[in-house]
Amino acid sequence: TLLSGPPGCGKTALLAELARRVGQDGTGGGGGNGGGGVVVVHLDDLSDSKTLLGSYVCAEAPGEFVWQPGVVTQAVTQGRWLLLEDVDVAPAEVMAALAPLLARNELYVPGRAQTLRAAPGFHLWATLTLQDGKRASAVGAAAAWQHVAVPPMAEADLVEIVATRCPALRAAAPQFVRRFSELAAATRAPRGGGGGEGGGEGGAGGAAARL
Numbered sequence: 175t176l177l178s179g180p181p182g183c184g185k186t187a188l189l190a191e192l193a194r195r196v197g198q199d200g201t202g203g204g205g206g207n208g209g210g211g212v213v214v215v216h217l218d219d220l221s222d223s224k225t226l227l228g229s230y231v232c233a234e235a236p237g238e239f240v241w242q243p244g245v246v247t248q249a250v251t252q253g254r255w256l257l258l259e260d261v262d263v264a265p266a267e268v269m270a271a272l273a274p275l276l277a278r279n280e281l282y283v284p285g286r287a288q289t290l291r292a293a294p295g296f297h298l299w300a301t302l303t304l305q306d307g308k309r310a311s312a313v314g315a316a317a318a319w320q321h322v323a324v325p326p327m328a329e330a331d332l333v334e335i336v337a338t339r340c341p342a343l344r345a346a347a348p349q350f351v352r353r354f355s356e357l358a359a360a361t362r363a364p365r366g367g368g369g370g371e372g373g374g375e376g377g378a379g380g381a382a383a384r385l
Contacts, residue, residue, distance in 0.1 A: 176261070178302040181326035185301045186214075188324060189257060198255045198295075212299075213249040214257045217264040223271040227283050241286065246272070250281045253295030260302035271296075276318040329355065 177185040193199040193212050215226065228243040249256040258264070258272075274280045279292045300319070327335075332351045337344040 175297070176300045176302060176319035176321050177324055178304055178321060180326050181303050181305060183324045183326045185303075185324050186257070186259065188302075189255075189299055193255060197314030212255045212257050213245055214259060216259045217261055217268070218267060219263055221264055221268050223268050224285070225236065225270060225315050227281070227285065229285055243283075247281065247283060247290065250275070250290055250296055255295075255297050255299060258298070258300040260303065273318075286336055318366045 177189065179185055190199070199211050215221075222305065224244070226244045226246040228241060228247045230239040231242045232238070233240045243251070246256060248254075252345070261269075274282055274289075275292065275298050279296070281290045281292065282288070283290060285350045329351055332355075336347040336350060340347075343350060
């Protein structure tokens with residue numbers, strides 16, 4: 175499932191709350207074998223499949239090597255939820271390694287020449303930040319994902335977040351959010367004719383939501 179939306183709209187927070195409600199946050203009560211919480215992987219252009227799937231590492235004894243499964247392999251075998259943050263920036267070889275998970279709920283581990291069937295409870299999630307004209311189709315194998323669009327938060331929602339997280343600021347929350355939105359909008363303004371309006375929506379929401 176691919177969660178897409180502007181910066182700060184609450185994609186990751188939405189999934190964290192969903193995981194809490196169904197018992198996938200490590201508190202138990204959910205399906206699968208794990209119950210150890212959502213496995214979160216922050217992807218970038220330097221991510222590689224060996225780190226995610228696993229590799230042989232040096233053992234304590236000189237000259238010996240042992241297999242160390244990666245975070246993706248562990249999530250698959252333990253039946254945990256796996257969240258890939260910023261999946262659109264992952265290198266092509268990483269997306270190629272994950273393609274069987276999208277297509278057949280299987281993971282091929284080259285280092286072991288082994289195909290693993292995902293344990294009950296496993297689910298693959300990913301986030302995509304829409305800005306600078308980016309579309310959900312920018313993600314590799316876009317057609318294989320179930321897309322969920324997450325809209326930017328309304329100012330009233332941001333006020334409630336501030337008031338809930340910081341009760342002492344409840345009375346001043348509306349003014350705080352309004353002023354913060356103005357400052358955030360100013361930082362998003364094009365500089366020297368560049369930029370455009372793509373990185374705009376939701377930036378204020380993200381900063382307020384992180385309070």
